[in-house]
Amino acid sequence: MIEIVERDRCIGCDLCIDVCPTRVFDRGPDGIPVITRQDDCQTCFQCEAYCPTDALFVAPLATAVAPGSRFHDVTGLEASGLLGGYRSELGWGRGRALGARTAVGPEYPD
Numbered sequence: 001m002i003e004i005v006e007r008d009r010c011i012g013c014d015l016c017i018d019v020c021p022t023r024v025f026d027r028g029p030d031g032i033p034v035i036t037r038q039d040d041c042q043t044c045f046q047c048e049a050y051c052p053t054d055a056l057f058v059a060p061l062a063t064a065v066a067p068g069s070r071f072h073d074v075t076g077l078e079a080s081g082l083l084g085g086y087r088s089e090l091g092w093g094r095g096r097a098l099g100a101r102t103a104v105g106p107e108y109p110d
């Protein structure tokens with residue numbers, strides 16, 4: 001479930017608002033998205049995948065985390081590479097190798 005919009009990273013591009021299938025975000029008065037309908041989040045990671053600045057964090061959980069959770073700790077998430085980590089795994093973003101080229105998958109017979 002979406003947990004974080006990191007204001008210091010956000011450039012107000014609206015991509016997360018546009019790609020979210022359940023309209024979880026509203027555009028705030030300063031252009032920074034606001035999570036206004038968290039309960040509608042499908043944990044689909046699309047917003048995180050599309051965010052060009054790795055400003056979003058979607059926790060791999062179907063329900064919202066409790067206050068004080070490590071999934072609200074921006075500093076910790078940055079240090080562990082989890083802020084925008086899904087996008088990184090996909091290989092989206094400058095200087096990253098596409099995930100499909102690095103994934104280890106099953107061996108298929110010829």
Ligand code: SF4
Pocket residue numbers: 001002019020021022023024025040041042043044045046047048058
């Ligand atoms: S994870 Fe999916 S449903 Fe949830 S806010 Fe992001 S785009 Fe919307």
Ligand code: SF4
Pocket residue numbers: 005009010011012013014015016017032033050051052053054055056
């Ligand atoms: S996609 Fe990222 S940079 Fe763009 S508005 Fe959303 S949080 Fe901000």
